[in-house]
Ligand SMILES: NC(=O)c1ccc[n+]([C@@H]2O[C@H](COP(=O)([O-])OP(=O)(O)OC[C@H]3O[C@@H](n4cnc5c(N)ncnc54)[C@H](O)[C@@H]3O)[C@@H](O)[C@H]2O)c1
Ligand SMILES: [Zn+2]
């Protein structure tokens with residue numbers, strides 16, 4: 006029987022979100038219904054509400070979630086009812102050229118559930134990033150469920166489903182940070198703070214946090230930043246060079262995603278260093294750099310989608326590190342809120358009051 010549950014819906018561009026009754030169908034072949042336990046509020050949910058992703062309203066928001074598998078459809082072997090899972094937006098196909106070459110994190114053909122969840126009048130919903138987890142239950146593809154150790158509470162495990170994974174992976178996977186590296190992270194919101202934590206986890210010995218908000222610099226220190234720079238009053242390129250023997254950092258991560266911060270990252274890295282862009286630029290943004298500097302400084306200019314993560318490889322490993330006390334995921338949870346508080350959480354995001362607000366279901 007289809008389930009009628011509560012869900013947070015963006016009905017129109019910039020209109021306040023509303024709680025509606027939604028219909029979650031029985032899982033079809035390859036599909037799974039999940040009882041959502043917790044779902045973080047990500048900047049991307051706000052992008053949906055602002056019409057910045059597409060015009061396919063109404064959206065069922067929420068995509069950074071953990072919960073328990075309630076029902077599985079025909080042919081599902083990956084998970085079964087009762088499994089504790091983190092939801093991901095990278096269910097890999099296993100067949101495309103990237104998958105065939107063993108680079109599943111670059112899969113060209115990731116998939117979501119085939120059926121739609123709907124409003125009670127039958128209007129189909131567009132689930133954010135193919136998940137839609139600001140809801141008591143959600144319908145996803147089996148490959149979007151990654152089993153993890155249930156010892157990690159859902160409000161922390163779920164964070165790996167998007168922003169925190171993007172930041173950790175920007176440092177560990179894309180940046181390839183290793184022991185003894187110097188790393189600078191520009192912008193220390195949820196994603197940047199996770200990049201700081203990732204750099205520390207990977208063994209960097211100098212980890213420089215840059216932000217324009219002192220509260221974010223304080224939280225970055227809690228995640229292990231060894232130095233902080235407030236770039237509203239200090240030139241971050243000079244300061245990063247000063248902290249790295251005049252050289253610049255081995256890896257500089259731009260977790261803001263503007264031409265200004267990218268240029269800072271470009272010049273704040275050492276010769277042959279790596280720049281990682283994980284912040285998402287707006288469509289109208291343009292970058293101008295002397296091509297001779299791009300050539301002459303060598304190294305690598307990389308972008309990081311979802312931290313180049315492979316959920317089946319990375320989520321269980323990171324949850325284990327959390328359970329062992331080696332990765333502070335609790336530090337990202339600024340507040341636990343209800344389904345009715347999502348609009349207010351967007352306001353907290355805008356004023357910089359939180360790293361993550363997490364909806365508890
Ligand atoms: N690549 C991915 O897969 C992925 C996944 C999730 C989010 N993101 C993107 O990452 C970015 C950061 O997300 P978030 O959740 O951390 O956002 P956030 O709003 O929590 O954090 C942004 C931080 O940047 C700081 N900042 C703003 N302008 C700055 C400047 N000029 N110099 C230095 N710091 C500055 C802010 O003070 C804030 O601390 C967003 O663009 C988001 O869309 C990317
Ligand atoms: Zn593939």
Ligand SMILES: [Zn+2]
Nearest residue numbers: 047049167168
């Ligand atoms: Zn997200």
